[in-house]
Amino acid sequence: MTKKPTDKRQAILDAALKIFAENGFHSSPTSQISKMANVGTGTIYRYFENKDSLINALYDEVDQRLRATAWEDIDEQAPVRENLFHLLGIVFRFLLDNPSDFKFFEQYYNSPYGIEKKRSQEETCDKPMVMIFEKGIEQQIIKDLPHDLLFALCFGPMTMLIRDQLTGYFTITDEMIQTTIKATWDSIRL
Amino acid sequence: MTKKPTDKRQAILDAALKIFAENGFHSSPTSQISKMANVGTGTIYRYFENKDSLINALYDEVDQRLRATAWEDIDEQAPVRENLFHLLGIVFRFLLDNPSDFKFFEQYYNSPYGIEKKRSQEETCDKPMVMIFEKGIEQQIIKDLPHDLLFALCFGPMTMLIRDQLTGYFTITDEMIQTTIKATWDSIRL
Amino acid sequence: MTKKPTDKRQAILDAALKIFAENGFHSSPTSQISKMANVGTGTIYRYFENKDSLINALYDEVDQRLRATAWEDIDEQAPVRENLFHLLGIVFRFLLDNPSDFKFFEQYYNSPYGIEKKRSQEETCDKPMVMIFEKGIEQQIIKDLPHDLLFALCFGPMTMLIRDQLTGYFTITDEMIQTTIKATWDSIRL
Amino acid sequence: MTKKPTDKRQAILDAALKIFAENGFHSSPTSQISKMANVGTGTIYRYFENKDSLINALYDEVDQRLRATAWEDIDEQAPVRENLFHLLGIVFRFLLDNPSDFKFFEQYYNSPYGIEKKRSQEETCDKPMVMIFEKGIEQQIIKDLPHDLLFALCFGPMTMLIRDQLTGYFTITDEMIQTTIKATWDSIRL
DNA sequence: TATGAATGAGCATTCATTCAT
DNA sequence: AATGAATGAATGCTCATTCAT
Numbered sequence: 001m002t003k004k005p006t007d008k009r010q011a012i013l014d015a016a017l018k019i020f021a022e023n024g025f026h027s028s029p030t031s032q033i034s035k036m037a038n039v040g041t042g043t044i045y046r047y048f049e050n051k052d053s054l055i056n057a058l059y060d061e062v063d064q065r066l067r068a069t070a071w072e073d074i075d076e077q078a079p080v081r082e083n084l085f086h087l088l089g090i091v092f093r094f095l096l097d098n099p100s101d102f103k104f105f106e107q108y109y110n111s112p113y114g115i116e117k118k119r120s121q122e123e124t125c126d127k128p129m130v131m132i133f134e135k136g137i138e139q140q141i142i143k144d145l146p147h148d149l150l151f152a153l154c155f156g157p158m159t160m161l162i163r164d165q166l167t168g169y170f171t172i173t174d175e176m177i178q179t180t181i182k183a184t185w186d187s188i189r190l
Numbered sequence: 191m192t193k194k195p196t197d198k199r200q201a202i203l204d205a206a207l208k209i210f211a212e213n214g215f216h217s218s219p220t221s222q223i224s225k226m227a228n229v230g231t232g233t234i235y236r237y238f239e240n241k242d243s244l245i246n247a248l249y250d251e252v253d254q255r256l257r258a259t260a261w262e263d264i265d266e267q268a269p270v271r272e273n274l275f276h277l278l279g280i281v282f283r284f285l286l287d288n289p290s291d292f293k294f295f296e297q298y299y300n301s302p303y304g305i306e307k308k309r310s311q312e313e314t315c316d317k318p319m320v321m322i323f324e325k326g327i328e329q330q331i332i333k334d335l336p337h338d339l340l341f342a343l344c345f346g347p348m349t350m351l352i353r354d355q356l357t358g359y360f361t362i363t364d365e366m367i368q369t370t371i372k373a374t375w376d377s378i379r380l
Numbered sequence: 381m382t383k384k385p386t387d388k389r390q391a392i393l394d395a396a397l398k399i400f401a402e403n404g405f406h407s408s409p410t411s412q413i414s415k416m417a418n419v420g421t422g423t424i425y426r427y428f429e430n431k432d433s434l435i436n437a438l439y440d441e442v443d444q445r446l447r448a449t450a451w452e453d454i455d456e457q458a459p460v461r462e463n464l465f466h467l468l469g470i471v472f473r474f475l476l477d478n479p480s481d482f483k484f485f486e487q488y489y490n491s492p493y494g495i496e497k498k499r500s501q502e503e504t505c506d507k508p509m510v511m512i513f514e515k516g517i518e519q520q521i522i523k524d525l526p527h528d529l530l531f532a533l534c535f536g537p538m539t540m541l542i543r544d545q546l547t548g549y550f551t552i553t554d555e556m557i558q559t560t561i562k563a564t565w566d567s568i569r570l
Numbered sequence: 571m572t573k574k575p576t577d578k579r580q581a582i583l584d585a586a587l588k589i590f591a592e593n594g595f596h597s598s599p600t601s602q603i604s605k606m607a608n609v610g611t612g613t614i615y616r617y618f619e620n621k622d623s624l625i626n627a628l629y630d631e632v633d634q635r636l637r638a639t640a641w642e643d644i645d646e647q648a649p650v651r652e653n654l655f656h657l658l659g660i661v662f663r664f665l666l667d668n669p670s671d672f673k674f675f676e677q678y679y680n681s682p683y684g685i686e687k688k689r690s691q692e693e694t695c696d697k698p699m700v701m702i703f704e705k706g707i708e709q710q711i712i713k714d715l716p717h718d719l720l721f722a723l724c725f726g727p728m729t730m731l732i733r734d735q736l737t738g739y740f741t742i743t744d745e746m747i748q749t750t751i752k753a754t755w756d757s758i759r760l
Numbered sequence: 761t762a763t764g765a766a767t768g769a770g771c772a773t774t775c776a777t778t779c780a781t
Numbered sequence: 782a783a784t785g786a787a788t789g790a791a792t793g794c795t796c797a798t799t800c801a802t
Binding site for chain 1: 213214215217293296301302304305333335341343346347348349350354356357370373374376378379
């Protein structure tokens with residue numbers, strides 16, 4: 001049984017993610033990616049128009065993965081607070097466990113790519129967040145603030161902590177995760 | 191009155207900051223920088239050993255600028271809460287008013303440079319933060335958490351909001367700044 | 381029939397030899413070499429790690445060529461004197477007929493490359509020389525001197541004459557070659 | 571008492587000789603030369619039109635030095651053989667003791683400079699050689715060969731040995747010098 | 761469909777030379 | 782006369798992309 005075409009595409013994406021996360025977009029020659037993916041140099045161009053396309057496709061994939069994770073086990077009937085704690089915990093854990101995804105994301109946002117992409121919050125991992133926010137505001141549990149602000153309050157601290165951990169600055173414990181989520185909750189609760 | 195040698199060095203740094211912020215390190219040819227700085231290509235290498243040196247020197251300069259701003263008008267005798275609100279407000283405003291500084295910083299941290307630099311929190315804009323944290327903890331006004339975590343809680347949301355604004359996502363109003371700071375305070379207060 | 385990959389490598393070596401011999405290593409841009417070889421600039425770097433590698437590979441090639449020539453028609457059973465005259469004649473002729481090889485060699489030895497290479501006499505064109513020397517010494521036909529000295533006595537005059545001829549100083553006739561070899565023989569014979 | 575202008579010229583020549591001998595013409599920036607000579611970068615251009623001029627002037631100086639050495643203690647009345655042995659010994663020793671001069675010379679001859687200069691044998695260290703050759707031939711002590719050939723026979727072996735020694739290949743002893751001169755004599759004597 | 765050799769535009773960096781002081 | 786900051790042409794090398802097989 002031979003590889004399905006999808007396999008090559010996926011191998012390229014997987015290799016690209018690792019290499020981009022490690023070295024940055026511009027220090028990651030396509031030749032290195034194709035080598036790690038065990039495909040020919042030209043093959044990348046059969047699946048992606050050019051390097052930029054590959055980067056954007058990779059963003060979409062990582063974004064999908066994160067979104068799927070965020071939805072995981074969300075019980076729409078559960079209380080807002082419980083859902084938020086659950087979701088933040090899952091995302092936190094996911095990003096810590098998938099540092100390449102995190103690094104790629106950060107790089108993407110802080111580059112011309114991210115600016116062009118003009119992250120559309122509605123399309124990211126935040127459908128459930130929106131649901132939680134709206135329900136929380138309606139129930140007068142969460143401050144009535146713009147979603148963007150609530151979003152930044154929820155993910156800003158987490159993001160900064162993970163970045164610090166990845167630069168070797170310190171180690172995040174499970175307890176620290178809970179403490180952070182608790183503090184995050186304090187910042188948005190009414 | 192003739193140009194001091196510092197002028198050229200500064201012209202290079204200024205040009206580099208703008209171009210790096212706009213295009214990223216790797217899409218910013220030294221030739222473009224020297225052109226914008228109105229100096230010869232070779233002149234950059236009289237002031238900086240190589241492009242990496244320039245980037246690191248630029249980081250130091252921006253860091254200095256931010257640190258100086260953070261210390262501004264801090265009255266050590268004033269209440270903790272007041273000092274924190276003041277400081278966060280100033281930093282928020284500074285980063286919004288100096289988007290190139292912000293973009294450069296973010297890029298730097300999310301690149302091999304930042305990882306090598308291993309941000310030493312004690313040396314950044316946070317001497318006053320440390321003071322505030324310690325005093326707040328001592329007075330049982332602020333949660334007794336690691337400084338790193340408190341730091342992330344203070345600057346994470348702000349950072350994410352500014353990034354969003356710079357990607358054109360929305361506009362941050364003065365009222366929003368105050369709201370954010372208030373929420374930030376809620377996340378760390380006891 | 382298509383070009384074998386070796387063709388491009390060889391074309392690069394050939395072009396490099398001519399240009400190096402003419403202008404010296406440092407006045408021979410890789411762009412000029414690639415142009416004369418009818419290949420793209422980057423192609424050089426598919427076959428050689430960098431310019432230094434190219435130079436060293438070229439040395440190996442020229443060395444091989446000379447060595448092969450020196451061995452040519454050597455009849456191990458023939459008398460020492462006959463063998464020596466034959467070999468010196470062949471090498472003399474070869475270097476006169478291949479001035480690029482000669483110039484390249486001289487340049488190589490009088491540069492940091494040659495010093496690093498630390499010419500290992502045993503590995504150059506001199507296996508047959510060693511044989512001749514040892515046999516001659518054993519038969520008490522040749523002076524019992526260090527091989528290095530015998531080597532210098534054999535090739536020093538020849539080298540200097542060829543250099544003079546290449547600088548346009550005068551023309552070496554076949555008779556001159558024979559006279560030189562005869563004199564060389566006189567310097568080492570017992 | 572301040573430096574005479576000549577001092578600076580000489581300082582530049584001295585520095586250039588060392589640096590050229592060590593690194594080759596093209597790996598010896600004028601800035602490095604001026605630094606070692608303790609003069610300003612521009613100062614070189616007050617004494618020499620450009621780098622090429624400096625190289626040629628340096629050649630002339632080294633050449634003068636060698637010529638002066640060769641003439642040293644030559645007693646025109648002494649026997650040809652004695653004079654030749656004396657002169658070769660002095661030159662051999664000089665070149666061994668002044669490796670920078672030797673290396674510079676070799677580099678010069680094996681470069682486009684040397685070819686342009688078209689070494690005029692009459693102008694080098696060989697006035698005394700010519701005298702010796704002519705007298706020797708007249709007295710039927712030396713083979714009646716072209717001066718060029720006699721010259722190559724005299725200096726070829728010496729040159730090759732010194733080069734070998736400088737590449738670290740082996741060490742030349744005083745005894746070796748005498749042996750070499752003796753062999754050289756054998757090659758040109760009748 | 762897949763490959764990887766070949767390409768050449770693009771970039772960091774060097775260094776001979778100039779010229780204002 | 783002497784200086785050294787400034788210059789920019791020149792060069793080695795990289796890497797995204799193409800295309801013949």
